Amino acid sequence: MPLLEIEGLKKSYMSPEGNRHTIIDVPWFTLQEKSQVALRGESGSGKTTLLNLIAGILKPDEGRVVIDAQEMSALNEPGRDRLRAMNIGYIFQTFNLLQGYTCLENVLLGMSFGPGVDRGFAETLLKRVGLGDRMKHRPRQLSTGQQQRVAVARALANKPKLVLADEPTGNLDHNNAREALGLIREACKENGAALLLVSHDREVLGQFRTVFDLSRINKALDEAATNESEEGS
Numbered sequence: 001m002p003l004l005e006i007e008g009l010k011k012s013y014m015s016p017e018g019n020r021h022t023i024i025d026v027p028w029f030t031l032q033e034k035s036q037v038a039l040r041g042e043s044g045s046g047k048t049t050l051l052n053l054i055a056g057i058l059k060p061d062e063g064r065v066v067i068d069a070q071e072m073s074a075l076n077e078p079g080r081d082r083l084r085a086m087n088i089g090y091i092f093q094t095f096n097l098l099q100g101y102t103c104l105e106n107v108l109l110g111m112s113f114g115p116g117v118d119r120g121f122a123e124t125l126l127k128r129v130g131l132g133d134r135m136k137h138r139p140r141q142l143s144t145g146q147q148q149r150v151a152v153a154r155a156l157a158n159k160p161k162l163v164l165a166d167e168p169t170g171n172l173d174h175n176n177a178r179e180a181l182g183l184i185r186e187a188c189k190e191n192g193a194a195l196l197l198v199s200h201d202r203e204v205l206g207q208f209r210t211v212f213d214l215s216r217i218n219k220a221l222d223e224a225a226t227n228e229s230e231e232g233s
């Protein structure tokens with residue numbers, strides 16, 4: 001049984017003009033435990049929307065998202081929040097750290113929504129990402145690369161089976177990006193988490209053995225292309 005299974009997943013949005021646009025139409029997608037997979041997609045192709053559907057931040061219009069045999073898409077919002085806290089770590093392009101809290105507190109707060117707060121493990125993770133001497137710093141007292149490393153530690157805090165990464169190196173310079181990506185991959189491996197990373201960056205995608213093109217799994221992109229060519233003709 002795969003760790004993640006998506007079936008007949010659809011999500012549409014209403015445009016300001018009142019037209020409904022299908023953004024996600026994924027008939028089938030699976031991810032195995034402990035695997036590392038990248039999804040390639042251009043800007044606006046629905047990468048964040050797809051990750052948010054998997055994480056249960058968004059509810060689909062149709063279809064199923066099943067994580068570790070639990071159907072995320074069938075739950076109400078508090079249920080989805082719980083399932084996410086217990087099973088998923090999420091790394092954002094903009095890190096989403098709480099500025100009023102120290103690095104350690106950011107990781108501990110992430111734990112408080114999950115199976116329980118484990119200060120020793122939080123410290124171990126921060127040391128693992130090279131921030132053993134920065135635990136009491138607040139995010140704005142850190143470099144951008146260091147902030148992303150806090151986000152990596154936080155994503156792994158609840159020992160998730162699945163880590164989702166949304167353009168996690170998009171705000172980093174070349175060297176930091178390469179280092180952060182290596183760290184994300186190694187840390188997921190060490191902690192037994194599968195990794196699903198979305199990006200449009202060729203260099204990032206080049207690090208993965210398995211890369212899926214979003215245009216191949218998301219039929220909504222075919223429709224968008226057809227509509228565009230019809231409008232253009």
Ligand SMILES: Nc1ncnc2c1ncn2[C@@H]1O[C@H](COP(=O)(O)OP(=O)(O)OP(=O)(O)O)[C@@H](O)[C@H]1O
Nearest residue numbers: 013014015023041042043044045046047048049050
């Ligand atoms: N709340 C919303 N209401 C209406 N349209 C939305 C909403 N959220 C996203 N969209 C539209 O859905 C499409 C996909 O957005 P999404 O953020 O998933 O793309 P993306 O591939 O992550 O893009 P990027 O790489 O630029 O972040 C875009 O065309 C966007 O305008």
